[in-house]
Amino acid sequence: MDATRRQFLRTSAMVAGSAAVLPSAPAWALPSAEVAISPTLSVFEYSQVQLLDGPLREQFVHNHDLFLHLDEDALLKPFRQREGMPAPGPDMGGWYDNADDFNPPENFHAFIPGHSFGQYLSALARAYAVTGDKPTQEKVHRLVRAFAATVEPSGKFYVDYHLPAYTFDKTSCGLIDAHEFAKCPDALEVHWRATQAVLPYLPEKALSRAEQRARPHKSVADTWDETYTLPENFFLAYQRSRNSRYRDLAIRFIEQDYFGPLSDDQNVLPGEHAYSHVNALSSAMQAYLVLGDEKYLRAARNGLRMVEEQSYATGGWGPDEAFVTPGKGLLDASLGTTHASFETPCGSYGHFKITRYLLRATGNSRYGDSMERVLYNTIAGATPILADGTSFYYSDYNYQGSKVHHKDKWPCCSGTFPQLSADYAISSYYRSRDGIYVNLFIPSRVTWSQNNTQCTLTQTTNYPRTNWIQLAFAMARPENFTVYLRIPAWAGAKTMLSINGSRAQETIEPGKFLACQRTWKDNDRIELELEMPLRLEPTDDQNRNNVALMRGPLALFAIGEIPSRLRREQLLAATAVASSSDDWTAKTEAGSLTFRPFMAIMSERYRLYNRVEA
Numbered sequence: 001m002d003a004t005r006r007q008f009l010r011t012s013a014m015v016a017g018s019a020a021v022l023p024s025a026p027a028w029a030l031p032s033a034e035v036a037i038s039p040t041l042s043v044f045e046y047s048q049v050q051l052l053d054g055p056l057r058e059q060f061v062h063n064h065d066l067f068l069h070l071d072e073d074a075l076l077k078p079f080r081q082r083e084g085m086p087a088p089g090p091d092m093g094g095w096y097d098n099a100d101d102f103n104p105p106e107n108f109h110a111f112i113p114g115h116s117f118g119q120y121l122s123a124l125a126r127a128y129a130v131t132g133d134k135p136t137q138e139k140v141h142r143l144v145r146a147f148a149a150t151v152e153p154s155g156k157f158y159v160d161y162h163l164p165a166y167t168f169d170k171t172s173c174g175l176i177d178a179h180e181f182a183k184c185p186d187a188l189e190v191h192w193r194a195t196q197a198v199l200p201y202l203p204e205k206a207l208s209r210a211e212q213r214a215r216p217h218k219s220v221a222d223t224w225d226e227t228y229t230l231p232e233n234f235f236l237a238y239q240r241s242r243n244s245r246y247r248d249l250a251i252r253f254i255e256q257d258y259f260g261p262l263s264d265d266q267n268v269l270p271g272e273h274a275y276s277h278v279n280a281l282s283s284a285m286q287a288y289l290v291l292g293d294e295k296y297l298r299a300a301r302n303g304l305r306m307v308e309e310q311s312y313a314t315g316g317w318g319p320d321e322a323f324v325t326p327g328k329g330l331l332d333a334s335l336g337t338t339h340a341s342f343e344t345p346c347g348s349y350g351h352f353k354i355t356r357y358l359l360r361a362t363g364n365s366r367y368g369d370s371m372e373r374v375l376y377n378t379i380a381g382a383t384p385i386l387a388d389g390t391s392f393y394y395s396d397y398n399y400q401g402s403k404v405h406h407k408d409k410w411p412c413c414s415g416t417f418p419q420l421s422a423d424y425a426i427s428s429y430y431r432s433r434d435g436i437y438v439n440l441f442i443p444s445r446v447t448w449s450q451n452n453t454q455c456t457l458t459q460t461t462n463y464p465r466t467n468w469i470q471l472a473f474a475m476a477r478p479e480n481f482t483v484y485l486r487i488p489a490w491a492g493a494k495t496m497l498s499i500n501g502s503r504a505q506e507t508i509e510p511g512k513f514l515a516c517q518r519t520w521k522d523n524d525r526i527e528l529e530l531e532m533p534l535r536l537e538p539t540d541d542q543n544r545n546n547v548a549l550m551r552g553p554l555a556l557f558a559i560g561e562i563p564s565r566l567r568r569e570q571l572l573a574a575t576a577v578a579s580s581s582d583d584w585t586a587k588t589e590a591g592s593l594t595f596r597p598f599m600a601i602m603s604e605r606y607r608l609y610n611r612v613e614a
């Protein structure tokens with residue numbers, strides 16, 4: 001960075017910090033504030049990666065369409081009502097309404113009025129960035145303007161509001177994204193006003209749930225706020241507005257009592273609320289990037305590793321939305337006691353964010369492996385949100401498992417699902433100084449400029465049903481760079497790479513990115529065949545004989561009547577039913593047993609873990 005620009009940044013940060021005035025020029029035209037760490041890998045812009053036909057694109061298109069057609073008066077109603085403004089239009093229903101009948105645990109109607117408005121706004125802004133669809137951009141701009149009219153300095157909206165930080169954090173994300181991705185001219189100024197409005201209702205620091213319970217409160221719901229997730233969006237608001245007051249706020253809400261022990265490898269997860277504490281790891285990553293303190297990177301890495309150590313074979317975690325104490329067989333025990341095994345859209349959204357941060361900061365492919373396991377076994381099998389807000393919430397790994405909708409409309413998971421489906425594409429590829437990283441195997445196309453040469457890479461695959469992935473280049477002229485391919489840790493010895501039909505010389509090492517450096521030219525193609533051996537994974541170390549059947553990244557769920565006697569060899573000898581089917585079948589003494597991935601399960605009962613003979 002040259003001296004003039006550095007000086008300019010310093011000056012403008014000072015102006016923004018001291019007078020709390022934002023520049024009048026469109027803020028997206030200005031450079032972001034300086035940060036301490038630039039990760040090795042960067043994300044592409046949303047417009048640079050497109051999903052091609054397949055189930056993940058279907059989820060994105062469905063969510064985009066549903067939120068594009070939501071009634072705007074209904075979305076704004078709780079904000080207008082609580083500010084005493086005229087509030088026309090229908091109620092949304094479920095958690096979203098402003099009413100006085102919320103009565104936990106029996107009745108969750110009107111639990112958190114307007115809670116997910118910011119997430120719907122964020123999802124639409126990202127969908128606009130992916131598609132360039134003008135009506136989507138116009139809707140984002142209209143919603144920001146109408147929301148702005150409800151923001152006044154006294155923050156009447158938050159009077160007697162159970163979870164002010166929770167809702168503000170989502171609003172914050174929506175406004176940042178409206179500015180960044182939908183080029184909304186007012187969004188940052190509204191963000192600053194909304195911040196002023198909520199501050200009198202926030203505590204002096206991030207509070208754990210135990211601390212909240214210890215303080216005076218009117219309702220149990222007042223002890224469920226998530227102040228510890230605020231720093232991520234405050235750090236982002238700082239970078240995008242260059243207003244250093246946001247940096248101060250981010251630092252104020254860093255939960256030191258959580259990140260300190262995690263950075264020293266002390267497991268403080270047991271008993272904590274699962275999703276919000278995984279989400280908080282993304283605040284640690286922003287603290288690391290902006291402040292440059294390695295402690296926060298260690299906290300995020302250790303925290304995610306501890307989560308993975310108590311994950312189900314699907315990659316899901318947190319039975320009954322809580323982390324268990326390790327070493328006591330409690331994950332296994334949860335299979336008989338709860339149907340609320342994994343908070344799927346929120347958990348997957350949080351998991352994608354933290355694995356994306358860690359992959360970018362470390363270049364380690366294990367984070368890509370972790371991301372795809374959660375993708376194919378959980379969110380990709382979530383049933384679609386319905387127009388009335390009926391939503392998929394928990395994946396159920398109970399011995400009597402089935403897919404159900406959540407009883408309350410417009411829950412938290414209706415906010416994270418459209419955000420996540422808009423992020424599938426940018427999670428698939430990353431940019432490095434010397435080339436491109438291919439992280440997820442999804443039908444998709446990425447376009448970028450390499451040394452001023454326009455390059456397009458088109459990925460064709462039916463993965464993970466099949467093990468074959470093709471990457472084809474379209475290039476304006478030949479260019480030398482490296483394509484890094486994620487070779488999953490589970491990949492077998494027969495994994496093969498060929499380039500333009502010939503076996504490549506590179507040595508394939510599972511659990512690493514494989515670097516292919518070449519002078520790439522138009523019509524070159526890479527083919528990767530991943531050997532996907534079957535394996536068995538136990539619930540936990542205390543229950544080695546209760547196992548899930550895995551094939552590559554996929555958990556296979558048993559369908560129908562489960563024989564009383566099962567042996568390991570029988571499961572490991574399972575075979576594909578047909579190339580047109582997702583099903584696998586294992587021969588047992590009692591006949592054949594069908595296995596099916598989560599994505600292919602409809603209303604039938606299923607079972608993830610089955611007991612085998614020792």
Ligand SMILES: [Zn+2]
Nearest residue numbers: 343346412413
């Ligand atoms: Zn949720």
